[in-house]
Structures are given as C-alpha cells and as structure tokens.
Amino acid sequence: MISRVTATSMTQTAMRHLQANLTQLARLQEQATSQRAFSVPSDDPAAAATALQVHAAQQRNDQYARNIDDGLAWVTTIDNSLSASTSLLRRARDLTVRGANSGSLDATAKEAIAVELQGIRDELLAQANTTVLGRAVFAGTSNTGAAFDADYAFSGTTGSEVTRRVSDGVAVRVDADGATVFGTGDESVFALLDGIVADLRAGTDIGGRLTAIDDRMSAMLGVQGTVGARQAQIERAKEAAVGQSVSLEARRAAVEDVDSVEVLVKLQSQELVYQSALAVTGRVMQPSLLEFLR
Amino acid sequence: MSTFSGLNAAASGLAAARRGMDVVGQNIANQATEGYTRQRVTTQAVAPIARSGMFSTGVVPGQGVSVTGVARLGDALLDARVRDAAAAAGYWSTRAVAATSAEAAMNEPTSDGLAARLNAFWAGWQDLANTPDSGAAAAVVLTSAQELAGRLAQGYRAVSAQWSDARTSVDRNVTQVNSAADQIAALNRQIRDATASGQSANELIDQRDLLAQNIARIAGARATVESDGTLTVRIGGNALVSGTDARHLAVGGAASIEDGTRVTLTWEGADAAVSVSDGELGGALSVLAPADDGGTLAGLAAGYNAVATALASRVNAQHSAGVTSSGAAGGDFFALAADGPAALGLSVVPTSVADLALAAAGAGAVDATNADAMSQLGAADGSPDALWADQVLRFGVATAGDVQRARLSETAQVAATSAQQSVAAVDGDEETVSLVTYQAAYQASARVLSAIDEALDVLINKTGIVGR
Numbered sequence: 001m002i003s004r005v006t007a008t009s010m011t012q013t014a015m016r017h018l019q020a021n022l023t024q025l026a027r028l029q030e031q032a033t034s035q036r037a038f039s040v041p042s043d044d045p046a047a048a049a050t051a052l053q054v055h056a057a058q059q060r061n062d063q064y065a066r067n068i069d070d071g072l073a074w075v076t077t078i079d080n081s082l083s084a085s086t087s088l089l090r091r092a093r094d095l096t097v098r099g100a101n102s103g104s105l106d107a108t109a110k111e112a113i114a115v116e117l118q119g120i121r122d123e124l125l126a127q128a129n130t131t132v133l134g135r136a137v138f139a140g141t142s143n144t145g146a147a148f149d150a151d152y153a154f155s156g157t158t159g160s161e162v163t164r165r166v167s168d169g170v171a172v173r174v175d176a177d178g179a180t181v182f183g184t185g186d187e188s189v190f191a192l193l194d195g196i197v198a199d200l201r202a203g204t205d206i207g208g209r210l211t212a213i214d215d216r217m218s219a220m221l222g223v224q225g226t227v228g229a230r231q232a233q234i235e236r237a238k239e240a241a242v243g244q245s246v247s248l249e250a251r252r253a254a255v256e257d258v259d260s261v262e263v264l265v266k267l268q269s270q271e272l273v274y275q276s277a278l279a280v281t282g283r284v285m286q287p288s289l290l291e292f293l294r
Numbered sequence: 295m296s297t298f299s300g301l302n303a304a305a306s307g308l309a310a311a312r313r314g315m316d317v318v319g320q321n322i323a324n325q326a327t328e329g330y331t332r333q334r335v336t337t338q339a340v341a342p343i344a345r346s347g348m349f350s351t352g353v354v355p356g357q358g359v360s361v362t363g364v365a366r367l368g369d370a371l372l373d374a375r376v377r378d379a380a381a382a383a384g385y386w387s388t389r390a391v392a393a394t395s396a397e398a399a400m401n402e403p404t405s406d407g408l409a410a411r412l413n414a415f416w417a418g419w420q421d422l423a424n425t426p427d428s429g430a431a432a433a434v435v436l437t438s439a440q441e442l443a444g445r446l447a448q449g450y451r452a453v454s455a456q457w458s459d460a461r462t463s464v465d466r467n468v469t470q471v472n473s474a475a476d477q478i479a480a481l482n483r484q485i486r487d488a489t490a491s492g493q494s495a496n497e498l499i500d501q502r503d504l505l506a507q508n509i510a511r512i513a514g515a516r517a518t519v520e521s522d523g524t525l526t527v528r529i530g531g532n533a534l535v536s537g538t539d540a541r542h543l544a545v546g547g548a549a550s551i552e553d554g555t556r557v558t559l560t561w562e563g564a565d566a567a568v569s570v571s572d573g574e575l576g577g578a579l580s581v582l583a584p585a586d587d588g589g590t591l592a593g594l595a596a597g598y599n600a601v602a603t604a605l606a607s608r609v610n611a612q613h614s615a616g617v618t619s620s621g622a623a624g625g626d627f628f629a630l631a632a633d634g635p636a637a638l639g640l641s642v643v644p645t646s647v648a649d650l651a652l653a654a655a656g657a658g659a660v661d662a663t664n665a666d667a668m669s670q671l672g673a674a675d676g677s678p679d680a681l682w683a684d685q686v687l688r689f690g691v692a693t694a695g696d697v698q699r700a701r702l703s704e705t706a707q708v709a710a711t712s713a714q715q716s717v718a719a720v721d722g723d724e725e726t727v728s729l730v731t732y733q734a735a736y737q738a739s740a741r742v743l744s745a746i747d748e749a750l751d752v753l754i755n756k757t758g759i760v761g762r
Contacts, residue, residue: 006721008325009712016708040397041690042697049687051403056672056679059413063420063669070424133425141658143427143619160657165420165666168673256403289723293730 007288014281021274028267037258047255054252061244064167068238071164074174075231078137081130082181082224086217088127092120092193093213099200100207114197121193125152128182128190135162138178147178152191154184166237167244172230181223182216189216299357300746303340306358307739310337313361314732321720329504331368331718333496334728338362366496370519372714373503377510377517379710381572383703384511388577390700392460393590393693399452400594402686408601409686411445412672412679414438419669422652423662426619432647442605443628443640450598450637457551457582457591464557464578465545467512471534471575472542472562474505474512475527479540481505482524486538489523509534513543514572530569532561543568548582551595552635557582590692597685598637605678606630606640608671616651616664624651624664 030039041048099105099113129146130137139147140156148154162175182189192212199206314335324330340357401407418435425431481502488495502525509515509527515534517527527535534541542562548555557579559568570576583589585596606628613627631639644650653661672679 003713003716004721005716006719007723008719008721009715012712012715040394040693041400041402041686042394042397042693045687045690045694048403048690049683052409052683052686055403055409056413059410059417060673063417067420067424135427135660139658141653141661143659157656157658157661160654160661160663162661163663163666164424165669171666289726293726 067164071174152188303358304743311736375710379707380511381514383707384574385577386700390696392581416672423665426662446637475540483538602636
C-alpha cells in the first residue's frame with residue numbers, strides 16, 4: 001500500500017524521531033555526567049550482579065586491611081616485649097653466674113646482685129603485662145587487664161586464642177600464650193628470680209638455678225620465633241590485600257564505569273544528530289500550499 | 295425539454311460546489327481533532343429525464359449533479375489493527391512501567407541499596423571481633439543491624455505501596471471501561487437511527503471508534519461492526535457492548551499484597567469471571583498476581599521476605615552458638631514478628647555490648663571467635679546476600695525483557711496508527727486543492743448560469759422587435 005502522507009502524520013513522525021533522539025541524548029548525558037555505565041540493573045543485569053559481588057568483595061577486603069593493621073600492632077608489640085624480656089633474662093643469667101662465685105663475693109656485693117635481680121623481676125612482670133589498647137597481649141581472651149597478678153597467677157584461658165581474619169578463610173593468631181612465655185605461679189620466671197634472690201641472701205649456692213633460667217630462655221625464644229613467623233604471615237597478607245584492592249577496583253571500574261572518551265564522542269555525534277533533526281524538522285514543517293496560492 | 299432546464303443544472307452545480315466547500319471547511323476545522331476521519335462529498339451525475347409519450351424530443355443531456363452523501367474515508371481493517379496494537383502496547387507498557395519503578399526503588403547497585411547495608415553489617419562484626427570489649431564497635435553493629443532491618447522494611451513498603459497504587463489503577467480502568475461501554479451503546483443507538491433515516495453519522499462513528507480504541511488499550515477488547523451499523527465490543531470472547539446494550543465489569547479479589555490471592559474481574563451482576571489477558575488491565579493483573587503465579591511485585595516482596603527470614607535464621611543460629619562476656623548463652627539477635635511479612639517484622643533484640651554473644655563457649659571473656667564467625671555469614675552459600683543478589687539479577691533480567699517488549703509493541707502501535715492516519719487524517723494541502731477545485735467549480739457554474747441567462751435575455755427582450 002502506497003501510504004498517503006499528511007501534515008499530521010509528518011508532524012507525528014517528526015515528534016517521534018525528535019523524542020527518540022532526545023531520549024538517546026539524555027541517556028548519553030547521564031552516562032557522561034554520572035560516569036556510570038548503567039543506572040539500574042535492567043540496563044545490564046549481568047553487570048549489575050557482578051557489581052554487587054565486587055562491592056561485597058571490596059568491603060571485605062577493606063575490612064581485612066583494617067584487621068591486618070590491628071593484628072600487626074599486636075604481634076609487633078609482643079615481639080618487642082619478648083625481645084626486652086629475653087635480654088632481661090640474659091642479664092639475670094649473668095648476675096646469677098656472678099652470684100654463684102660465692103668465694104669471691106662479700107655480702108654487700110651479693111646484696112647488690114639481689115637488688116638488681118629484684119629490679120629485673122619487676123621489669124619482666126611489667127613486660128608480661130604489656131597492653132595494646134587496654135588489652136594485655138599475653139593474657140589471651142581474658143578481660144582482667146593484666147596477664148599476671150602480684151602472686152604471678154596467670155589470668156588467661158588455656159586454649160583460647162586471639163585471632164585476626166586477614167583474608168577469606170584465613171585467621172591468624174596474634175597473641176602469645178603468657179603461660180608458655182613466663183610460666184605460671186611457682187613455676188614462673190618471676191618466682192624463679194625471687195628464689196634466686198632469697199638463696200643469694202641466705203648464702204645458698206645458686207649455680208643450680210642456671211638450668212631453670214636456660215629452660216625459660218629457650219621457651220621464650222621459641223615463642224618469639226613463632227610470633228615472628230606470624231608477623232611475616234600477616235605482612236604477606238597485607239601485601240596480598242593491597243594487590244587485591246587494586247585488582248578489585250580495576251574489576252569494578254571495568255563493570256561500572258564508562259569509557260569517558262567513547263561516551264563523549266557518542267555524545268557529540270548524538271548532539272549533532274539531534275541538531276540536524278531539529279533543523280530538518282523546522283524546514284519541513286514550514287511550507288504549506290497556501291503560501292504559494294495567490 | 296424545458297427552456298430553463300439548463301438553469302436547473304447550473305444551480306445543482308452551484309449547490310454541489312457549495313456543499314463541497316462546506317465539507318472542506320469541516321475537514322480543515324477538525325484537522326487536529328483526535329479521532330476525526332476526513333470526509334468527502336460524493337456526487338452523482340443526474341441522468342436525463344426519461345422520455346414519455348410517442349414523440350421524440352431529440353437528444354437530451356443530463357440534468358446536472360446531485361449530492362448523494364458525505365463519505366467517511368476510514369478503513370475498518372486499519373482501525374481494527376490499531377485496536378489490536380493498542381491492546382498489546384497497553385499490556386507491555388503497564389508491565390514495564392511497574393517493573394522499572396519497582397527497580398528504581400531498589401536502589402541497586404548503589405551505596406544506598408540493601409546489598410551495601412548487608413556488607414556494612416557483616417563488616418561491623420569484624421570490627422567488633424577486633425575490639426570485643428569496645429562499646430563503640432558494638433554500637434556500630436547494633437545500629438547497622440537496625441538500619442538493615444529498616445532498609446528491608448522500607449523496600450518492602452515501597453513494593454507494597456506500588457501494589458496498592460496498581461490496584462487503584464485497576465479500579466480506575468474498570469470505571470473507564472464501563473463508562474466507555476455505556477457511551478458506545480448510546481452511540482450505537484444514535485448511529486443506527488441516523489443511518490436508518492439516511493442521515494450522516496460520520497462524526498458519531500468517529501467518536502465511537504475513539505472510545506473503542508480506548509477500551510482496546512485498557513482491556514484488550516475486540517470490536518466488530520455489525521450490518522446495522524452498530525459496533526459489538528468483546529472482552530475475552532464475551533460481549534461488553536452488543537447493539538444498544540452494555541454490560542459492566544466489576545473488580546474483586548485481593549485488596550493488599552499480603553492477601554496472596556489474585557485480583558479478579560467479573561461481569562457485574564453475573565458473578566462470572568472475565569479473562570482479561572491484554573491491554574493495561576491485563577498488564578496490571580499480571581503485575582498484581584501472587585508470587586506463585588509470577589506476579590512482578592509479589593515476587594519482589596517475597597524476595598525481601600526471603601532475605602529477612604534467611605538473615606534472621608542464620609544470624610540467630612550463629613548468635614545462639616556463642617556466649618556473652620558474662621558467660622550467658624546468646625539468644626536470638628533478630629526477632630521476627632509472629633504474623634505479617636518477615637521484612638516488616640524484623641527487629642534487633644540486643645541493646646548493648648553485654649547482650650552480644652561474641653565469644654565461643656568456654657573461651658575467655660573477650661574472646662571474639664563467634665563475632666568472627668558471624669562476619670563470615672555474608673560470604674557463605676545461601677547467605678542473605680546471595681539471595682538478594684540473585685533477586686536483583688532475576689528482577690533486572692525480567693525488567694529488561696518487559697521494557698524490550700514494551701518498546702517493540704509501541705513500535706507496532708506507531709506503525710498501525712501511522713497506517714490508519716495515512717488514510718484517515720486530514721491533509722491541509724489536499725484540502726486546499728479541494729477548496730480551490732470547488733471554488734473554481736462554483737465560479738464555472740455561475741458562469742454557465744449567467745451564459746444561459748444572457749441567452750434567454752436575447753430571446754425574451756431582444757427577439758421580435760425588428761423595425762421597432
């Protein structure tokens with residue numbers, strides 16, 4: 001059927017095409033200004049689903065980065081504290097060796113050693129009660145605020161650990177067991193030093209205590225090695241988290257963000273199309289037979 | 295043959311031309327009237343008077359022109375195509391509009407969406423696991439839990455409100471259909487009477503076709519013209535308008551989204567169901583259908599409820615597995631109202647850090663094993679997050695389909711309307727040409743009249759005066 005063209009149908013066609021052009025222009029403008037490839041899921045359902053997953057992964061990764069920083073604070077504190085404790089214990093061992101030479105020491109010299117050993121015991125106790133943000137790092141999950149009290153009783157719970165989640169499925173222990181490092185009650189390093197001081201003052205030979213000091217020292221060094229290994233693990237996790245955040249951001253950008261250049265070029269050409277459509281419509285709508293009848 | 299017969303023929307030409315100009319005037323006046331179909335004067339040459347008697351009077355010319363009627367240049371087939379296309383366009387555009395506005399209310403994937411709230415909630419548990427003795431971190435978790443419950447309720451309410459709006463629009467549409475049916479029945483009577491008495495019913499037919507087109511768009515009705523000129527309108531095979539009788543539709547069934555039943559249409563007074571599967575009403579009914587029948591809105595509402603239920607059961611199970619800092623077993627974290635939709639009935643039970651079961655049983659007072667396990671619920675299989683992401687994806691795909699089909703059916707409707715308009719619409723240029731033609735015809739007829747008049751003048755006034 002050869003269709004008859006009327007002014008009405010031409011107006012309607014022109015209106016429809018102008019509207020379509022304007023819709024396209026508005027869509028491109030929205031993309032260019034928001035820099036988002038889609039505004040609602042139905043624009044691109046698959047991309048929307050990916051975006052949701054990537055957003056969740058990004059949030060988790062950000063959280064892991066915070067956990068890692070917190071965990072590092074714990075392990076470095078413990079590491080420092082253990083270093084200080086081992087050097088204190090080494091000094092105590094030197095003093096014990098000197099105190100064991102009973103023949104060459106008079107009472108005053110022994111008393112001086114005893115006083116210094118007492119100071120070392122206090123310092124060790126302070127190290128054992130080191131805290132991070134109010135939490136005693138050697139007390140595990142206890143909330144008493146100190147790992148060892150004045151009677152050298154350990155407040156931590158055996159077998160319960162403080163962990164930090166550093167990635168999906170990986171949680172790292174960030175505390176150290178105070179009982180293993182310092183011993184508890186009468187078996188503790190503090191009680192040991194007290195014993196040496198008492199023997200020294202009483203004039204008893206303290207040479208036999210050296211074995212106990214060496215045992216304690218090796219226990220401390222063992223824990224320090226474990227803590228160092230965990231610190232390395234957390235630092236590796238930190239690097240992984242940084243890398244992960246870069247790659248997640250790249251994935252998010254690939255899914256959600258528009259290619260600016262492409263959108264701008266499209267926008268320019270669409271503007272041209274719209275302006276041409278307006279100009280053509282303006283010319284076509286004008287004439288009527290009446291203008292040519294005189 | 296009469297001496298004056300030529301005058302009669304010229305007079306009939308004048309009358310026909312004037313009638314032609316009148317109709318052109320009517321066309322031009324209604325150039326922008328919706329539903330107007332252009333008209334044209336139909337004329338017929340008048341045959342010579344039949345001879346009577348036995349004497350031949352020689353060759354006799356015709357007796358001028360007679361106006362036989364005013365034709366309406368519409369095409370019933372094209373009108374029917376427009377109605378069919380309008381019915382399909384009404385169905386899909388109603389669905390597309392409902393789906394896109396529900397989708398916009400979801401706010402996904404943005405930082406205001408439900409998914410972002412869920413992520414923030416799980417992340418809050420990690421911060422709490424790092425500092426289980428901190429009231430601040432606990433407050434963050436409790437606040438984000440309340441925010442999450444609020445977001446679920448808000449999303450559900452948006453869907454529910456949209457459902458109510460769509461339900462109201464069904465009522466409004468049915469009222470429109472009923473009143474249009476009454477008008478068509480009244481017009482049928484007028485048109486039948488006018489046609490029977492030989493008058494023009496063109497303008498009435500235009501009005502009736504416009505009404506039939508509206509009913510088609512709203513309720514997907516089919517219409518056929520009967521031999522007596524009346525229009526029969528059918529919905530689902532049964533007559534809405536037949537001759538001068540109109541029946542009415544009535545709405546029943548579910549009054550709110552929680553009813554979970556269908557919204558039904560019946561014939562008023564007859565209590566028989568009307569099947570409307572086309573037009574805006576058909577679209578609205580499919581949008582309003584229960585979730586089991588694929589209803590768009592009820593499906594989304596069920597999605598919110600499923601997320602709320604999964605969230606409550608998973609979080610509660612994990613929370614109950616732990617103990618609080620005082621060693622008491624953790625109870626429910628979320629409470630679900632006994633009746634009503636789950637998305638609206640979600641509330642947070644604990645009020646402070648002391649109520650939160652962060653520790654594993656038997657561990658220290660500031661153990662956070664349970665809080666850590668809680669934070670991992672979001673990434674587990676079948677988690678509320680996964681349910682929601684799946685819901686967003688499915689809804690997005692369905693919406694994209696509806697929008698695509700709405701666009702297609704609009705295109706089909708535009709094509710059908712253009713075809714109809716190409717026949718029925720008034721064209722200014724064409725009418726101008728007709729006007730000029732009729733004007734010239736009028737002038738020529740007038741010239742014929744004066745030529746005969748002059749000839750008669752010679753015969754009457756100048757004849758027989760020789761030598762006077």
